[in-house]
Amino acid sequence: xxxxxxxxxxxxxxxxxxxxxxxxxxxxxxxxxxxxxxxxxxxxxxxxxxxxxxxxxxxxxxxxxxxxxxxxxxxxxxxxxxxxxxxxxxxxxxxxxxxxxxxxxxxxxxxxxxxxxxxxxxxxxxxxxxxxxxxxxxxxxxxxxxxxxxxxxxxxxxxxxxxxxxxxxxxxxxxxxxxxxxxxxxxxxxxxxxxxxxxxxxxxxxxxxxxxxxxxxxxxxxxxxxxxxxxxxxxxxxxxxxxxxxxxxxxxxxxxxxxxxxx
Numbered sequence: 001x002x003x004x005x006x007x008x009x010x011x012x013x014x015x016x017x018x019x020x021x022x023x024x025x026x027x028x029x030x031x032x033x034x035x036x037x038x039x040x041x042x043x044x045x046x047x048x049x050x051x052x053x054x055x056x057x058x059x060x061x062x063x064x065x066x067x068x069x070x071x072x073x074x075x076x077x078x079x080x081x082x083x084x085x086x087x088x089x090x091x092x093x094x095x096x097x098x099x100x101x102x103x104x105x106x107x108x109x110x111x112x113x114x115x116x117x118x119x120x121x122x123x124x125x126x127x128x129x130x131x132x133x134x135x136x137x138x139x140x141x142x143x144x145x146x147x148x149x150x151x152x153x154x155x156x157x158x159x160x161x162x163x164x165x166x167x168x169x170x171x172x173x174x175x176x177x178x179x180x181x182x183x184x185x186x187x188x189x190x191x192x193x194x195x196x197x198x199x200x201x202x203x204x205x206x207x208x209x210x211x212x213x214x215x216x217x218x219x220x221x222x223x224x225x226x227x228x229x230x231x232x233x234x235x236x237x238x239x240x241x242x243x244x245x246x247x248x249x250x251x252x253x254x255x256x257x258x259x260x261x262x263x
């Protein structure tokens with residue numbers, strides 16, 4: 001049944017259980033479980049990301065995210081994350097492109113965009129680990145979106161310094177470290193400015209951490225060509241959960257206010 005195929009897919013996405021184990025549980029062949037996952041996962045991946053306080057509205061592209069931020073006055077946060085993947089076979093062309101210079105492992109990088117409360121608005125630009133986070137976003141056209149929406153502002157980390165230099169009034173990166181011979185007062189001011197910028201940006205790191213509560217994004221053992229689809233599916237499901245939490249909190253607040261008014 002369709003419901004069973006959805007449940008099997010969600011279990012695989014959440015716990016990365018072997019298909020053989022789920023096949024034994026459902027009393028079917030392993031290939032039946034694999035086929036169900038390959039049918040349902042693309043449907044979940046193309047749903048997009050939930051918009052807080054906007055039921056039924058989904059963000060699917062960078063253009064949607066920047067349009068939403070411009071309309072609602074949302075300050076965006078961008079950060080990249082890496083997930084270890086299976087090492088390509090020996091003597092295969094392009095084998096080294098997955099080796100991350102930072103982690104010294106075979107990884108895939110993904111960029112995530114969130115709002116100020118750590119709610120995922122978009123996740124994508126999946127590239128092999130050797131590619132820089134900023135390069136991946138530029139390939140997806142973030143510079144053009146920043147030019148089209150001059151009122152949209154973004155918080156980033158040091159890895160996106162090039163974007164901050166190109167769009168100084170829109171993209172905020174950590175302040176540069178002062179020289180060693182500057183007065184101690186300037187060093188203290190730099191530390192405080194860096195701390196404040198980190199506090200404004202840390203919510204997107206919390207969003208990435210919430211994605212990695214799902215087992216496949218801790219260490220992905222499936223085929224690399226399915227990784228982007230898997231990550232988008234997980235991020236979309238996490239955004240749905242965050243949107244539901246926001247709706248419940250808003251409803252609870254309205255009930256409390258109504259009771260106080262009635263009292």
